Amino acid sequence: MANWKLTPTHIGGNVFGITPEWTSGGGCYRVKRFSTQFPFFGYGGEEVSDAVIQLLRWSSKMPPAKDMSVLLNLDGRLVHLFSAQPFVVEFFRRLWLRHPLSDQFHYVDVERLAKYEFHPAQSMTEQMAITQMFVSASEELAARVRASSGNAALKVFKLCKKNRKATGGLDAVIEPNSLVNLSLWKMREFLKTELPLITVTRIENYSIDELSHTKKSARSESLIKIKSMNKERSKLHLTSEDAEFLADTKKVVDAEREVKFSLGKILQRTVGHEHEFAIYSYGAYCLLEVSSIDTDQVSYFPMRDLHSAKKMTRLVQSSGSPLDKYLCFKISVEIDLRESASVAVANDAMLDFFNDHWAGTSMSFCSYSSSAPLVDGVDALLMVERVCFSSHQAGVRSNAGSSLFA
Structure with a gap:
């Protein structure tokens, strides 16, 4: 049995996200249901976040065949946010009920899910874009609307708590069809196209002369179109605003291509009683390498600047508590594939400093x-x-986008 916990994390604005934290073990099917789940986004105080965690725990103990999935229409493509029991989905729906963002949500049960084209977030940049959507949505909601929507969601939790051990249990709290019917009519464009069972191919008999003539005609027509397009393109005059936008875009692309993340020159080297420290220039950042003198343990802490790397060095040197936690990174490399690695050993103080240092970024x-x-x-x-x-890529693009509207 795996050791795991659900923890609310402040993301930005009024929004918190809930992502499972793995500690050890391989996990059972209930825990693995959280492993591919995009964070649950919500807003409100401890009462709301505690309710979400409790509902997700109850949901994880119920048969996955009864799950529903929440999908988001992101620029004309369906992105899978999370899957849970209908009462969790209803809590989520009520939280965002009074914002235009709610029109982009689709709720589908497991039986119908295979009929639609959808994917989890395919890149870190896309994950950050989704996160920013929720942050912006929470900031646009008036305090009165946030309070009323939060109360509406909490009613679902109270209803679940009251009926959890009653006849029918949590299965009877929310009727799945009431959620599914909200969005099925809006999802026709995302239906997978079914190939016909029999494909009829018509074969035409051409003589050599006819075939040659057909090719020449097609080639001539293509050349005429290309010449016409080039002529129209030569008439196009960019405004100063368009030219500035293109120049900024080129700068962004150049900035992303120029920076290579590899160990550069050593900025500082320190030897302590138990560890040896080396701070390297590392692309746009700095990298603190901590080597244990007694063992072959090596830790890597990427930091934004030299000052922060030095502060992390002091935290390790003055550490009163043992380094009994592991700082790990995970990244999506394909649609359904994630890779992870332990990059450093640390204690709570070091982890808190690292998290605060990178708060609000994709790191x-x-x-x-x-x-x-x-x-x-x-x-x-x-x-x-x-x-x-x-x-770095996400940061460059974010800064470039904000500068256009400054």
């Missing part, structure tokens, strides 16, 4: 703590390189 989304090292993980330095590169 914080990739990092988590574990009480045991990962088995068969990716090489630590390679994972640090990939996470830093993705974090």
